[in-house]
Amino acid sequence: MLEKLDIRMTKSMIMKYICTFLVLIFTVSCIGSGDLYYQSLQKDQEIPSDKGQLDHSQWDQLLNKHVNEEGFVDYDGMEEDRSALKEYLTYLGTNPPQKSWSISEQFAYYINLYNAATVEIILENDQPGSIKDIGSTLNPVWIQDFIKVGKKDYSLADIEKSVLQKMGDPRIHFAINCASYSCPKLMNKAYTAENVDQMMDQAADDFVNSDKNDLTDPNHPKLSSIFKFYPSDFKAGGLSIIEYVNQYADNKINPGAELSYKDYDWSLNKQD
Secondary structure, eight states: OHHHHHHHHHHHHHHHHHHHHHHHHHHOOOTTSTTOOOOOOOTTOOOOOOOOSOOOHHHHHHHHHHBOTTOOBOHHHHHHTHHHHHHHHHHHHTSOOOTTSOHHHHHHHHHHHHHHHHHHHHHHTTOOSBGGGSBOSSSBGGGOOOEEETTEEEOHHHHIIIIIGGGTOTTHHHHSOOSBTTSOOOOSSOOOTTTHHHHHHHHHHHHHTSTTSBOSSTTSOEEOTHHHHSHHHHHTTSOOHHHHHHTTOSSOOOTTOOOEEOOOOOBBOBOO
16 A cells, blocks of 8 residues: 555656646746847837738738638648748748847737747647647657747747747737637738737637637636636736736626636647
């Protein structure tokens, strides 16, 4: 009996160390070196639109052709047009962000880079049942360096946590897509310097009022686990989670409501 208990305790300690290790990896920033630059939003700053310098039309065509209104992806169709997807990723990689770029240009670049790279790694791994099936416990998909920007390779975690989150707009959590059912939907239109602010607003509105949240009971709403994953981002502007959600919710949550969170479905966001 004691031997079995010791084994269980040992396994528990190993998993604890693994989780701690992964947390440390995810919180390490790559900013300060390489080809990633970003400009943080100042307090109450809006994202101005501009014509931008980059051409995202190739990605826009792929999204329009292979992603439906619900955000589900025709990965077989994407596979047929994979050369165009690779060309677009190469285009982004050979046009790394510059400090002179407007903040709207930077937001559009990194959101599109994250989303296009996610589609590519799904195709590279033969459309697994879940993105979490890629890699291993110690080398999960999120920390694999497969995204070429300039002369260096980066991971999805680098783009999300070391750039987009630090830019200071929580709407990015609704704009980037992790190829899973419970993720905010992949828009079938590319982000650009001209439309990024409007599209992030639309993404937030669509997500909050989708079935990824259950707001039918204003006193006991069930929110997406995204709000549990990144609470500090949504509270950064001095709002509570409820106040943040209510900015977009058609059915408002009562201020004193008891929040609970829905289980996250990591199954692939593939069209039937």
